[in-house]
Amino acid sequence: MSKILVIAEHLGGKLNSSTARAVSAATAVKGEAIDVLVLADSVDAIASEAAKIDGVSRVLTVARPENAHPLAAILAPQIAKAAAGYSHVFVPSTTFGKDVAPRVAALLGVAQVSDVMSVEAAHTFKRPIYAGNAIITVEADTAHTVVATIRSASWPAAATGASSAPVEALAVDAALPTHTRFVELKQGSSDRPDLQSASKVVSGGRGVGSKENFDIIFKFADRIGAAVGASRAAVDAGYVPSDLQVGQTGKIIAPELYMAIGISGAIQHLTGIKDAGTIVAINKDGEAPIFEIADFGLVGDLFKIIPELESLL
């Protein structure tokens, strides 16, 4: 029978919701136990949050000062030791999990299944390749531990509140390297929501025309509480910096509402948004490919339409 170890992601003493999403995926394995491992300098608050997630059998904690910041080189040897006796190690497919999980897999000498979208059987998973343009079914070797990252957008967070799993301190005998040091974390100073996790995103493309004109996109996004994105064409034209780029080589996002304004819809852009809940396209060219995948399309001049939208809100 399967025993799954889920690695908790946390920041500032709080559990990240990606952890409960990874627990959902662990539940789909239908194993005999799901344990959550919390590695931190101060574990109590995080562990008690994790203990409330439905389906969790035990919460294991490793409290060490070295675990104050999520450095993969420090965490991976501890996770690899803690993985003994487990058939699966699940880690959220966030920048945290993407950083640490392959390091764990390599220490265990096993392959990793990245971005698990569905669990077909204990060792069979579906995952996206080519930025989600193809979905593959992969079978992991049953003789080895399965290390997998769990694609957050594909899994609901497991419910919390009803249960209260026991919390146990785990003694992990792992030598930790000193070659990697945390310096600082600069968190976004802007009041605007983060592009990667926002529920609404307004993106501008080459049709916006200039860096100055992009203000209309920022203002409209602020009006509806949305994050701002851009097409590669707008980034290449220098209208906005590349951290706003949405698409295959930029950010792949899945907001509830995506508004593409002045974006024609190159394949590389469509790839980044096709998991969005509702896609709105506003473009003066009625033949633009973006309209092929938009739930609501509006043909017209964005500089006329956006003020109209604002006046209607």
Add this chain to the structure above:
Amino acid sequence: MKILVGYKRVVDYNVRIQVKPDGTGVVTDGVKLSANPFDDIALEEALRLREKGVAEEVVVVGIGPADLTAHLRNGLAMGANRAIHVVAADAVQPLTAARVFLKLVEKEQPGLVILGKQAIDDDANQTGQMLAALWDRPQATFASKVDIAGGKATVTREVDAGLEVIEAELPAVITTDLRLNEPRFIKLPDIMKAKSKPIDTIEFGSLGVEAHDHLKTTHYAAPAKRSKGVMVKDAAELVAALKQKGLL
């Protein structure tokens, strides 16, 4: 200092990926192939470090079939000093790629290995981290800024919570994110010059790397299609539709 750069060839990012009707793979015959965009960024960063005098030599590494040579020539035309071609008939999985890199690292003794954060074909995002683990050296993934001084790399990393800065003693593995730099274009005279640069060829079988891959891909499928929606006639109709869905 020497820098090793991973330089993978993938289906070009502008190609519309088609899954074969029988589910055995994606169509790659006659499809345009290019350098993995994140690997171009890795190579550009290595070249800039050489231009700053931080590194003396930049070596691009490719793993793949015999015809990978033309692709490696592009890396040389962009500015790498030489290339290493590990000849393997089949695509290798990330753990195997990391083991190959470890063999090359032992031979070449680089101060830095720079890889793309992921390849845009398998989207695994694993090889750099796995190499760092096997090599027992630091990793700085998703880099958007790299400073090398005093035997260490200070790297700004793009993480979900913002920008994280870490220090890594050299040698180390860095994986690149989109914002790190803008790769240069290859100029015609550089293509001519690249023809005389060396490409070392190493047979995969001669490296003593275990070729067993743990993951088997059993089926390929196209993603669920989005259905074409409706056209609205004006802003008022759009706002009404979005309000009805509870989105505004």
